[in-house]
Amino acid sequence: MKILFVSLFLPQQKAYHAGGRYVNELVRRLSQHHEVHLATRLEQGEEPLLAELAPYCAGLHPFSYPRLPKRGLLASLRLAANYIAFSLFANRLIQRGDYDLVQVEWVETAVMIRRGKIPMVLDAHDVITKPAWRSYLRSRGAARLVQWVRWRVVRLLEVTIMARFDRVFTMSEFDRRYLLDLAPRLAVTTIPIPAGMDLTTKSYPRVPGRLLFLASYKYRPTNVEAALWFHEEVLPLVRREVPEAEFVIAGFGPPPRLQELAQRDKGTVVTGFVDDTDELYKSASVFVAPILTGGGIIVKVLDALAAGTPVVTTPFGNEGVEAAPGTDLLVADSAQDFARAVVTLLRDREQAERLAASGAAFVARSFSISAVLQRLETAYRELAADPAKAPLQAAPRT
DSSP: OEEEEEESSOOOTTOSSHHHHHHHHHHHHHTTTSEEEEEEEEETTOGGGGGGTGGGOSEEEEEEEOOOOSSSHHHHHHHHHHHHHHHHHHHHHHHHOOOSEEEEESGGGGTTOOOOSSOEEEEOSBOTHHHHHHHHHHOOTHHHHHHHHHHHHHHHHHHHHHTTSSEEEESSHHHHHHHHHHOTTSOEEEOOOOSOTTOOSOOOOOOTTEEEEEOOOTTOHHHHHHHHHIIIIIHHHHHHHOTTOEEEEESSOOOHHHHHHHHHOTTEEEEEOOSOHHHHHHHOSEEEEOOSSOOBOOHHHHHHHHTTOOEEEOHHHHTTTOOOBTTTBEEOSSHHHHHHHHHHHHHOHHHHHHHHHHHHHHHHHHOOHHHHHHHHHHHHHHHHHOTTOOOOOOOOOO
16 A cells, blocks of 8 residues: 555654654554655754655655744744644645555644545544643633633544544544544544553663653643652652652653752752663653643553553553553552552562563553554555545534
């Protein structure tokens, strides 16, 4: 098949976020049996990185954009305008191309993409209505009305976009059920993201007391919020019992608010982007994922489990993963319970290792790359067998 991938982020093996790493893996693997073309956004200066993708792509269609200023209203507006411009760029490629199938990555990518004459797939990554709804539930006062309006707009936009596609991929069964509750006539298939794509067979000694949160922070305010909440609400409770506890905040684009934590707390380390995450995951005593909103499967939880590191997260952090609480990981819904779970794992290493082993086995069963590719190929064959199939139109529920 001749497949066009449309990616909002540059797919790299050393990507700043898990989604870009996943798309890179798909492009490389599928190019062994298909003719793959790629349309992607990339920051000015990243053009040399396209060389990594060239051997796997029969056609590359880069859409370059200038480096954005620091966070703020202006940066947010420019980012939104850039998303729209890229979506229009991709739509032109789709309408004039002779592809057998188009796969669009991320809902936001498809805002201006129109229905074509060929089978079209939307790989949702996240269900963007979920965090909008949860932000509304958490809001108070005058902000509550604003968040309600935002949720209604996001919901309408998401369902309208998805209705243009023959098939929607979600990364978890939870998200699939959530979307079908919003729009029952959508054709939705679960294609889980593979876990531990960058892990090796090497082992590393645990650093006693080290707590790790690894995420992408640039343009990801939910991850910034999670790190701040853990540092301010949970970590002081942990240190009452384990004074030597160290908090490592790792990942691309930490804003000044996170960098300042390391300046005023010697027990907190902010690393920025880490090229090799293998040792980082495996040397931590506990991986913490204090996700307060959640929109899709939390890949960092999967990777930590795959690395054999015990995990403490919130219900939102386990929502798409659906590991067994108390068996594969620990789940806590308040700062007090979260701290208690962390302290338990720091003090009882035997229990921590049992939990880690069970979590790693769970991920190996459910999130292997071979299983993901098999599901993808099955979906592609089904669409190819009926290329004239029209997208299912679904009116959003009120």
